Amino acid sequence: MKDMELIEELLNSYIDGELDERKANEVKRLIDNDMQVRDAFDSLSRYKKLMASVSPAAAPEAFCESVAGRLERQILLEDTSGYHHHAGSRHLVIRRLMTAAAIIVLMAVLSVIVLDVVVPKSSRDKFVNNTLNKKQKLQVLYEKPFADVKPAEEAVVAVVPQKSSPVPIVAKLTLVTDSPVETDWLVGKALMNTGLFDKTVEIDRKTGSVKYVLNCGRDSLVSLLGELSFIWPKCTDAKLQIGTEQPGQYVTVNNVTSQQALEICKADSYGQRIRIANDIAVINNAAAADVLATYFAKQNTGSDLLMPEKPVLTSPEKTQQSTSDNSGGKANLTIMVIGR
Amino acid sequence: MVKFIQEQLKTAGNISIDEASLVAQARAGNMASVEKLILKYQDRVYNTILKICGNEADAAELAQDAFVRAIQGLKDFRGQSSFYTWLFRIAVNLTFNFCKKNSKVSFQSLQEETDEETNRQLKYYLIDKNIQEPSELASKKEVQGLILKALEKLDPQQRAVVVLRDIEQMSYNEIAETLDMEIGTVKSRITRGRRNLREILEAAIQ
Structure with missing residues (x-):
C-alpha cells in the first residue's frame, strides 16, 4: 500500500516533469512493465488533461481601473492623514510663533510712541546715550559724597592719606523762583554753554521742581556758577549746601548770592571751602535777622559785596595741610529749581 | 492610459516586459508601471482565486485586494523571490483567510449540477477511457462547474496546491515558494489532492 502511494507520488512528479532524467527513466520503465502502474498513469494523464482543458476565467472588465482607483484613494488618504498629523501641527506652531512675534513688535512700537510722548527729549537722549555707551555712565555722588574716602581707622594707617584720596566739592544749590520754567530753561542753557550738559547724570523733573545732578571738574563748576549768575x-531764594568730610553733613548757606557761591567753590582746598561757607552762612543768617541789613543800609553797601576775608595761613604746617587738602578738581553739584 | 496599455499588449502579443524594471518603477510611484503589472497578472490571479474560492464576485474583490496590498507593499519587497510568486502568495493567503471566515457555507451536491448526458460523457472519459481528448467535454459549462464544485470539496491546502499546479501550471518550486512550504509537502499534497479530486468526480458521475 505504502509502495503504491510512493509510486503514485512518483507518477505525479513524472507527469508534471519534476523528476530528473534517471528517475524519469525508472518511472517510464515501470509504466511500460507494470499494468497497474500503467493504468494509474493513464488515469492520472486523463485527469490532468481534463484539468488543463478547463478554460481560464478572465478578470472582470475594468479590473485594472478599479485597482488603480483604489490605489489612488489609498494614496490620497495617506497624504491627507500625513497632512493632519505633521503639516497641520507644524502650520499651527508657525502661526502661533508669528502671532507672538507680531504682538512683541506691536508692543515695542507702542512703547516707543508712549516714550516719545511722555518722556522729554533731553531725558530720552540721556537714556539712549547711557544705553549705548554704558562705560561712560557717570556715577551719582551726591547720595554718598565721600563714598571713595576710606574709613577713619584706615586713614590713620595711610602715610599721606589726603593726597591719595582728595576731598571733592559736593554742593547742593537750591533755587526758589516764581518763574520755574524760565529758570529751568536758563539752567539748561548754562549747562549747554559750559559743556556740562553731557556730564549731567540725572535730570529729575517733577511737578513744581527740577533736579540736575552733574559730576564735573572744579573749574567747570566755577564756570557754571558764573553762567548761573543771570x-x-x-x-x-537761593540756598547752597557744601558737603563736609562726614557723609550726609552739609554746611548750609541760606540766601546765598551768586558771588558767594562762586567764592565758596573757588576755594583752593576743602578746609578753606568749609571755612568760607561757614563764614558766609553766619553773615547771611545775621542779615536775615535784619541786624546787618540796617547796617548795610547805613553804610550804603550791598550785601552781595559782603565777602568774608580769606583766611590767612600763617604756619607752614597749616600750609602743608592746605596743599594736601586740595580737592583735586573733582566736583559734584546738585541744582534744585523749585517753583513757588 | 489603461486602454492604451491594453492595446499595446494586445498588438505586441506576448510582449516581453522586464519585470524587474517594472517593479522598480512601480516602487518609485510610476502609475504606468503599476498598471502594466496589473494587466500582466490580473487574469492569472483572478483565475486562481476563483478556482480556490469558487465565487466570481468574491474572487474579483479578493484579486483587487491582492493587487492593492502587493503594490502598497512593494517597498518591503526584497526581490528574494519573483514578483509573480510574491503576488500569488498574497493572493492565496487572502483567499485562505476568506475561505476560513466563510467555511460554514455549505456546498450543493455535485449531482444536482450536471445532467445525465454530461455525467455519462465524463464517465466515459475518466473511468471507461473511451474518449481520448477531453477538449469537447471540458468546453461544456456543466463540466467546468462540476470540476469547480469538486475542487471546493477539497481541503483548502490541497485545493490551492492542485489549482496552482494543474490550472496555473506552476512548478513545484514556485508552489513551495508561494505557499511557503517544503517541496516534499507540495508533492504529497498534489498526490493526495489529485486522488481526492478524482474520487470526488468519479463518485459524482456514477
Missing part, C-alpha cells in the same frame, strides 16, 4: 534775579 538766574539769581529770577529767584526769590
Whole structure:
C-alpha cells in the first residue's frame, strides 16, 4: 500500500516533469512493465488533461481601473492623514510663533510712541546715550559724597592719606523762583554753554521742581556758577549746601548770592571751602535777622559785596595741610529749581 | 492610459516586459508601471482565486485586494523571490483567510449540477477511457462547474496546491515558494489532492 502511494507520488512528479532524467527513466520503465502502474498513469494523464482543458476565467472588465482607483484613494488618504498629523501641527506652531512675534513688535512700537510722548527729549537722549555707551555712565555722588574716602581707622594707617584720596566739592544749590520754567530753561542753557550738559547724570523733573545732578571738574563748576549768575534775579531764594568730610553733613548757606557761591567753590582746598561757607552762612543768617541789613543800609553797601576775608595761613604746617587738602578738581553739584 | 496599455499588449502579443524594471518603477510611484503589472497578472490571479474560492464576485474583490496590498507593499519587497510568486502568495493567503471566515457555507451536491448526458460523457472519459481528448467535454459549462464544485470539496491546502499546479501550471518550486512550504509537502499534497479530486468526480458521475 505504502509502495503504491510512493509510486503514485512518483507518477505525479513524472507527469508534471519534476523528476530528473534517471528517475524519469525508472518511472517510464515501470509504466511500460507494470499494468497497474500503467493504468494509474493513464488515469492520472486523463485527469490532468481534463484539468488543463478547463478554460481560464478572465478578470472582470475594468479590473485594472478599479485597482488603480483604489490605489489612488489609498494614496490620497495617506497624504491627507500625513497632512493632519505633521503639516497641520507644524502650520499651527508657525502661526502661533508669528502671532507672538507680531504682538512683541506691536508692543515695542507702542512703547516707543508712549516714550516719545511722555518722556522729554533731553531725558530720552540721556537714556539712549547711557544705553549705548554704558562705560561712560557717570556715577551719582551726591547720595554718598565721600563714598571713595576710606574709613577713619584706615586713614590713620595711610602715610599721606589726603593726597591719595582728595576731598571733592559736593554742593547742593537750591533755587526758589516764581518763574520755574524760565529758570529751568536758563539752567539748561548754562549747562549747554559750559559743556556740562553731557556730564549731567540725572535730570529729575517733577511737578513744581527740577533736579540736575552733574559730576564735573572744579573749574567747570566755577564756570557754571558764573553762567548761573543771570538766574539769581529770577529767584526769590537761593540756598547752597557744601558737603563736609562726614557723609550726609552739609554746611548750609541760606540766601546765598551768586558771588558767594562762586567764592565758596573757588576755594583752593576743602578746609578753606568749609571755612568760607561757614563764614558766609553766619553773615547771611545775621542779615536775615535784619541786624546787618540796617547796617548795610547805613553804610550804603550791598550785601552781595559782603565777602568774608580769606583766611590767612600763617604756619607752614597749616600750609602743608592746605596743599594736601586740595580737592583735586573733582566736583559734584546738585541744582534744585523749585517753583513757588 | 489603461486602454492604451491594453492595446499595446494586445498588438505586441506576448510582449516581453522586464519585470524587474517594472517593479522598480512601480516602487518609485510610476502609475504606468503599476498598471502594466496589473494587466500582466490580473487574469492569472483572478483565475486562481476563483478556482480556490469558487465565487466570481468574491474572487474579483479578493484579486483587487491582492493587487492593492502587493503594490502598497512593494517597498518591503526584497526581490528574494519573483514578483509573480510574491503576488500569488498574497493572493492565496487572502483567499485562505476568506475561505476560513466563510467555511460554514455549505456546498450543493455535485449531482444536482450536471445532467445525465454530461455525467455519462465524463464517465466515459475518466473511468471507461473511451474518449481520448477531453477538449469537447471540458468546453461544456456543466463540466467546468462540476470540476469547480469538486475542487471546493477539497481541503483548502490541497485545493490551492492542485489549482496552482494543474490550472496555473506552476512548478513545484514556485508552489513551495508561494505557499511557503517544503517541496516534499507540495508533492504529497498534489498526490493526495489529485486522488481526492478524482474520487470526488468519479463518485459524482456514477
